[in-house]
Amino acid sequence: MTGQTLIHLQDVSKRFVKGKDTITIFDHLGLSIPAGDFVAVMGPSGSGKTTLLNLLGGIDQPTEGSITFDGGRVDTLTEGQLARWRAHNVGFIFQFYNLMPTLSAARNVELPLLLTSFGRAERKRRVEAALSLVGLAERADHYPREMSGGQQQRVAIARALISDPKLLLCDEPTGDLDRTTADEILAMLRLLNQEMGKTIVMVTHDPEAAKYARRTLHLDKGRFTERELVA
Amino acid sequence: MRVFNEIAVVTTICIKSIPQRFWASFSTVVAVGLVVTVLLAFLAMAAGFQQTLRGTGAKDMAILMRAGSQAELNSGVTRDQARLIEEAPGVMKDADGKPLVSPELYVIVDGVKKTAVPADGNLKKAPRSNLTLRGLGPAGIAVRPDLKIVEGRAFKPGTNELMVGRALQKDFAGLNVGNTVKLGNSNWLVVGAFELGGSVFESELWADTPEVQDLFHRQNVFQSIRARLTGPDALKTLSDYAANDPQLKLDVTTEADYYAQQASRTSDLIQKLGWPLAIAMAFGALAGALNTMYSSVAARAQEIATLRCIGFSGTSSFIGTLLESLVLALMGGIVGTLVTWVLFDGLTGSTLSGASFSQIVFTFHLTPAVALQGIILALVVGLVGGVFPAWRAARIPIVEAYGTP
Ligand SMILES: Nc1ncnc2c1ncn2[C@@H]1O[C@H](COP(=O)(O)OP(=O)(O)OP(=O)(O)O)[C@@H](O)[C@H]1O
Ligand SMILES: [Mg+2]
Numbered sequence: 001m002t003g004q005t006l007i008h009l010q011d012v013s014k015r016f017v018k019g020k021d022t023i024t025i026f027d028h029l030g031l032s033i034p035a036g037d038f039v040a041v042m043g044p045s046g047s048g049k050t051t052l053l054n055l056l057g058g059i060d061q062p063t064e065g066s067i068t069f070d071g072g073r074v075d076t077l078t079e080g081q082l083a084r085w086r087a088h089n090v091g092f093i094f095q096f097y098n099l100m101p102t103l104s105a106a107r108n109v110e111l112p113l114l115l116t117s118f119g120r121a122e123r124k125r126r127v128e129a130a131l132s133l134v135g136l137a138e139r140a141d142h143y144p145r146e147m148s149g150g151q152q153q154r155v156a157i158a159r160a161l162i163s164d165p166k167l168l169l170c171d172e173p174t175g176d177l178d179r180t181t182a183d184e185i186l187a188m189l190r191l192l193n194q195e196m197g198k199t200i201v202m203v204t205h206d207p208e209a210a211k212y213a214r215r216t217l218h219l220d221k222g223r224f225t226e227r228e229l230v231a
Numbered sequence: 232m233r234v235f236n237e238i239a240v241v242t243t244i245c246i247k248s249i250p251q252r253f254w255a256s257f258s259t260v261v262a263v264g265l266v267v268t269v270l271l272a273f274l275a276m277a278a279g280f281q282q283t284l285r286g287t288g289a290k291d292m293a294i295l296m297r298a299g300s301q302a303e304l305n306s307g308v309t310r311d312q313a314r315l316i317e318e319a320p321g322v323m324k325d326a327d328g329k330p331l332v333s334p335e336l337y338v339i340v341d342g343v344k345k346t347a348v349p350a351d352g353n354l355k356k357a358p359r360s361n362l363t364l365r366g367l368g369p370a371g372i373a374v375r376p377d378l379k380i381v382e383g384r385a386f387k388p389g390t391n392e393l394m395v396g397r398a399l400q401k402d403f404a405g406l407n408v409g410n411t412v413k414l415g416n417s418n419w420l421v422v423g424a425f426e427l428g429g430s431v432f433e434s435e436l437w438a439d440t441p442e443v444q445d446l447f448h449r450q451n452v453f454q455s456i457r458a459r460l461t462g463p464d465a466l467k468t469l470s471d472y473a474a475n476d477p478q479l480k481l482d483v484t485t486e487a488d489y490y491a492q493q494a495s496r497t498s499d500l501i502q503k504l505g506w507p508l509a510i511a512m513a514f515g516a517l518a519g520a521l522n523t524m525y526s527s528v529a530a531r532a533q534e535i536a537t538l539r540c541i542g543f544s545g546t547s548s549f550i551g552t553l554l555e556s557l558v559l560a561l562m563g564g565i566v567g568t569l570v571t572w573v574l575f576d577g578l579t580g581s582t583l584s585g586a587s588f589s590q591i592v593f594t595f596h597l598t599p600a601v602a603l604q605g606i607i608l609a610l611v612v613g614l615v616g617g618v619f620p621a622w623r624a625a626r627i628p629i630v631e632a633y634g635t636p
Contacts, residue, residue, distance in 0.1 A: 059540060059629045060629075060630065083539070083544060084542060086541070087542025092537075092541070094632060094633065095633070098537040100537075107240075111240065111538070112541050114233070115236075115542050
């Protein structure tokens with residue numbers, strides 16, 4: 001299933017300066033993720049999992065080293081270029097869903113399309129398709145507060161998918177859900193990986209969740225301590 | 232188009248979130264509304280005052296005062312000068328060939344506003360306001376063809392009789408026809424009420440000049456001369472005549488010009504009081520607006536960061552936040568305008584005129600131009616109160632998207 005390298009981190013260092021102290025999160029880290037992979041990232045709190053996602057998603061820049069995506073450098077882009085790059089290539093899924101409480105499910109899902117040149121009718125068609133895909137076609141006009149956590153996360157997945165990005169980044173996507181709902185969401189992510197070829201990087205504390213991935217990376221003290229291939 | 236979509240949806244999110252901070256947003260609207268109400272009350276007063284004075288005075292009536300005196304109160308004209316004007320060119324004559332010239336006296340007296348009358352009705356104890364008593368020459372009524380006696384009759388020359396302006400009669404106590412009023416040391420009988428085109432004259436008391444001269448010890452002196460002109464060129468004729476006679480060191484203008492000038496002086500003064508007060512209050516409203524908008528940005532930090540994550544620009548967060556602030560301010564501006572309109576428009580007030588130091592009765596007038604100034608002030612408060620929080624919104628780090636909701 002997996003193919004050419006989609007993301008490549010080479011000699012990436014990340015340091016935060018806090019007053020007089022410099023915290024080194026990564027020191028010359030290397031990582032390759034092939035297209036079509038589904039990677040779970042585990043590790044203790046503070047080990048840099050979220051920081052890694054930020055680097056992969058072009059939200060944060062490395063202090064040193066290079067990041068390539070689909071053969072092109074990401075770490076050299078300006079803030080505005082990064083925003084456009086994110087809009088086309090990356091879908092984000094958060095622990096707390098991060099839907100806009102004042103917008104309906106359909107309007108939430110539509111948000112990334114507002115950055116494209118699609119017209120109103122085309123946007124509507126795509127939003128309907130994405131909501132059907134996550135099984136919420138009849139909930140289009142509902143507001144987030146009228147939906148369960150699992151349903152909200154499915155709306156968030158539809159939003160992440162709508163502009164057909166190659167990469168999905170998930171930070172604890174089931175951290176706020178009960179077991180059954182978590183399994184539904186994880187099964188959906190696995191489906192997206194297997195059927196639609198989405199490359200997924202998922203941070204999780206839950207070993208059960210990690211089982212849905214093809215492989216798990218353990219992050220500790222700025223290093224991947226173990227790589228295991230699951231599928 | 233894309234940029235427009237982006238800004239439109241961020242603005243929608245901002246504005247739809249206003250009810251989540253209902254009380255903060257509400258108090259901002261009220262504060263801005265209050266500022267606008269105060270400003271508009273002053274400006275409506277200035278506009279109404281100006282309208283009253285602008286409506287005063289005829290174009291074909293010359294007013295002659297001592298050179299450089301600016302206002303009737305400061306002027307002095309002698310009986311000899313008055314006699315020379317009666318023979319001057321450009322002055323109209325009546326059917327009997329008598330010149331339409333009225334030497335007039337201008338005396339400050341006092342009276343009691345109806346609102347100041349004590350509960351027991353005893354006017355002697357009430358606070359008093361200045362009023363104008365005008366002494367009219369024998370032709371005083373004839374020079375004013377627009378005069379309408381709406382109640383009673385004109386005073387009889389040689390008696391202590393008064394005519395009262397309609398506006399003054401409505402606003403001041405004890406000025407009904409048949410009442411006796413004490414002015415200075417003498418008693419006067421009110422025999423009539425008059426209207427004169429809603430002008431300043433309707434705020435005056437009128438009596439016979441010789442009688443006023445006697446009772447106020449102003450023999451042989453007047454404040455001004457009113458002279459009816461024969462035509463459009465007559466003012467020039469008359470002022471040339473006055474300029475060529477060393478005995479006539481008088482300023483000659485039309486009555487209309489005289490009152491127009493008085494109007495702009497006083498309404499300038501009212502505006503000069505109103506603006507600083509409104510601006511001082513606007514700083515208070517601004518503090519409220521800033522506070523509301525900063526809390527709005529803090530409450531939406533995660534939403535803004537999420538949008539940035541998705542690929543939205545910082546600019547759209549900036550504009551959305553700014554528009555939210557402007558919408559709140561505009562609501563305040565509209566509320567303030569409506570409140571002013573309901574409370575003040577058409578309300579009658581009286582104030583000291585800067586030039587005469589006596590009360591002039593006028594009507595508050597909320598013109599569209601005045602309302603526009605209130606809306607502009609509101610929008611300035613919204614703009615300044617929104618721009619700093621909007622700047623903060625645009626600078627929210629994208630990583631804030633991860634926090635707990
Ligand atoms: N913007 C920042 N400025 C300074 N330090 C930061 C910043 N972001 C992260 N850090 C620090 O970097 C370290 C790694 O943070 P990160 O959020 O990546 O950890 P994590 O593995 O996601 O932890 P958790 O499991 O608790 O989410 C932490 O010590 C954190 O305090
Ligand atoms: Mg984390």
